Amino acid sequence: MKAGIIVFPGSNCDHDAYWALRETLDIRADFIWHRETELKGYDFLILPGGFSYGDYLRSGAIARFSPVMQELQKLAEKGTPIIGICNGFQILTESGLLPGALTVNDTMKFECRMINLKLSENRSLWTKRYERGAILNMPIAHGEGRYIADSDLLKELEDNQQIVFQYCDEAGNITDAANPNGSVNHIAGICNKEGNVLGMMPHPERVVEAVLGGTDGKAIFQSLLEVL
Amino acid sequence: MAIIQVEVRLKEGILDPQGKAIQHALDSMGYKDCQSVQCGKFFELDFGAMPSDEALKQAEAVAKKILANPNIEVFFLKVKE
Numbered sequence: 001m002k003a004g005i006i007v008f009p010g011s012n013c014d015h016d017a018y019w020a021l022r023e024t025l026d027i028r029a030d031f032i033w034h035r036e037t038e039l040k041g042y043d044f045l046i047l048p049g050g051f052s053y054g055d056y057l058r059s060g061a062i063a064r065f066s067p068v069m070q071e072l073q074k075l076a077e078k079g080t081p082i083i084g085i086c087n088g089f090q091i092l093t094e095s096g097l098l099p100g101a102l103t104v105n106d107t108m109k110f111e112c113r114m115i116n117l118k119l120s121e122n123r124s125l126w127t128k129r130y131e132r133g134a135i136l137n138m139p140i141a142h143g144e145g146r147y148i149a150d151s152d153l154l155k156e157l158e159d160n161q162q163i164v165f166q167y168c169d170e171a172g173n174i175t176d177a178a179n180p181n182g183s184v185n186h187i188a189g190i191c192n193k194e195g196n197v198l199g200m201m202p203h204p205e206r207v208v209e210a211v212l213g214g215t216d217g218k219a220i221f222q223s224l225l226e227v228l
Numbered sequence: 229m230a231i232i233q234v235e236v237r238l239k240e241g242i243l244d245p246q247g248k249a250i251q252h253a254l255d256s257m258g259y260k261d262c263q264s265v266q267c268g269k270f271f272e273l274d275f276g277a278m279p280s281d282e283a284l285k286q287a288e289a290v291a292k293k294i295l296a297n298p299n300i301e302v303f304f305l306k307v308k309e
Binding site for chain 1: 238242243244245246248249269294295297299300
């Protein structure tokens with residue numbers, strides 16, 4: 001199995017993702033520079049966190065026009081598993097591979113801390129190793145993570161079971177107090193209708209070993225071992 | 229010579245934390261009559277010698293594709309005088 005990690009100017013969680021795959025799961029991974037126009041031989045792809053293009057204009061707005069994104073779009077349509085983490089999630093919404101938008105946190109702060117999230121739906125290829133309803137502890141680190149969807153889109157996401165992760169408290173209650181950025185419906189992550197594309201603001205790649213402070217993110221990547 | 233000005237702002241009803249922070253600052257500076265601030269973006273696109281109607285068309289395409297995110301933002305175009 002081989003993974004591709006797309007690297008944009010300003011990506012900074014690419015090596016964390018690489019470490020998570022190579023060192024803790026023994027999955028081969030390549031870094032792929034954003035100017036590439038071919039994506040061949042990869043079983044799944046990661047759009048890592050960071051600040052592509054310095055978050056100029058809007059987070060992810062410029063990266064989505066990188067040459068590699070055209071190829072990524074084709075693979076997404078073919079069903080290749082793709083995960084966008086933090087800035088990667090922003091790139092996925094900007095490119096239209098996931099619906100809705102992400103914008104400035106309502107707290108007016110860069111939120112960098114551990115949070116709890118609930119696995120609300122389990123349709124995605126990326127979450128097969130978890131039980132539906134699981135409460136996971138993961139770090140967030142973002143200034144533009146407020147997910148926005150209008151009421152029609154929200155209904156569609158709910159009807160299609162696309163709301164994968166929601167912010168919650170330690171006991172799993174989905175409350176305003178546990179929502180770090182003002183996301184509508186406390187959304188922390190969504191998948192596309194087909195379930196192969198997942199976007200999430202929390203960082204699973206940073207919690208794959210006890211020494212890093214937790215292991216709740218490991219099953220995201222292990223889930224693919226089941227389906228590929 | 230055509231320079232097109234593009235203004236981008238959040239759709240009505242979408243919380244603008246930056247505008248809110250600025251409004252709070254104005255309040256503490258003593259500008260108590262200012263009730264709200266909307267923060268947006270402003271761009272000038274220089275199309276050189278292109279006729280302004282054609283430049284407007286291109287600017288509109290650019291605004292739709294990249295300058296504004298239609299899910300959360302609206303934009304306005306103007307030819308610079």
